[in-house]
Amino acid sequence: MRRKENGIGIEGMVVKVFCQGCDEWINELDVETTDIREDCEGRDVLHFDCPECGHDQESFRVSGY
DSSP states (O other): OOOOTTSOOGGGOEEEEEETTTTEEEEGGGSEEEEEEEOTTSOEEEEEEOTTTOOEEEEEOEEEO
């Protein structure tokens, strides 16, 4: 999916991931995904490189408007 100018993805939903290094929520369209998996309860866990601090992070994907 290509990033839209307003940073909103499919049907107006914004999916965010949390960077523990920066202590901030980041739009997942702004990070480079390195891996994605499901935990034992079926939740998506995204591994990504943070564009701010540059560290490899792991976060649940959280959606909202």
